Amino acid sequence: MMARAVRVRRPRGAGERLGAALVAVAAAVLVVGVLQSLLRSWVFLAVVSAGCLLSAARGPALDRARTRRLAALRIPLATVDAMDDRAFEFALRDLLVRDGWSARQVGRHGDQAADVIGHHPRLGRIVLQAKHTRVAAKVGVHVMYQVKGTAGPAHGADVAVVVTNGGLTRDAKAWGDRHAVHWLDRARLAAWAEGGVPLEEVLRLRRRRR
Structure with missing residues (x-):
């Protein structure tokens, strides 16, 4: 149908x-x-x-x-001197990044003597202890003791560095040289921050073999 x-x-x-x-x-x-x-x-x-x-x-x-x-990046020492502690730490981080490190600011209460931590494929892991102070002030050897005691055990660092815009005592420099704690006083900081010399050249760091 x-x-x-x-x-x-x-x-x-x-x-x-x-x-x-x-x-x-x-x-x-x-x-x-x-x-x-x-x-x-x-x-x-x-x-x-x-x-x-x-x-x-x-x-x-x-x-x-x-x-x-x-x-x-170039940071004049006059600019560094005008910074506070935290700004100084961030400036050090940026300088590391400029030189090819991957870096971060970690400084805070209880930081175990590490304000900036970085890593480089050929230089390893670095820990910076920042000491922003008056130009005439000097960092004492006790800071070297602290960094030596924590850089490796607490942070796994291959390179430990104390950085100041002031100076270091003679004992601090000598102790650091003997125990592989690198240091940047005002003159070395000027070469790194203001002059643009890579940190590995300022500290004469040795690169790892591939």
Whole structure:
């Protein structure tokens, strides 16, 4: 048996015509609402996608810009002297990064004589103990004892360094030289921070064989 074709009956009378018109208006409003929603969704997705692409593109660019700035980093001793303890630690971190170390500032209460820790693929792990002080002040030998006692056992350091913008006593320098605790006094700090000489050259560090 063949199915009968369904015929759409035209509205009859004013009541049916009014009802049909209302249904048509409602359908049109629904379609417009759906289209607007889709449009807003596409616009939103486009904006989010564009933002993600820009962020992804800017990330490496910002990293390269920071690397270039650090590569040219020079810090005059007058600027160092004007720093507080924490700013001095961050400055030492940036100088390490300039010289090819991956470094972070870790100084805080109970830091076990380590203010900056860094790593270099050919030089190993380094620990810096920062002593920001008055220019005429001198770091005593007791600081060398502390660094020697914690750099290796507590931090696994291959290189331990005491850094000051002042000076070190004769005993501190001699003890450090005997027990492999490196030191940077004001003159050596000037060569590193202000003159741009890499730390490994200032301290005459030996690179590991590949």
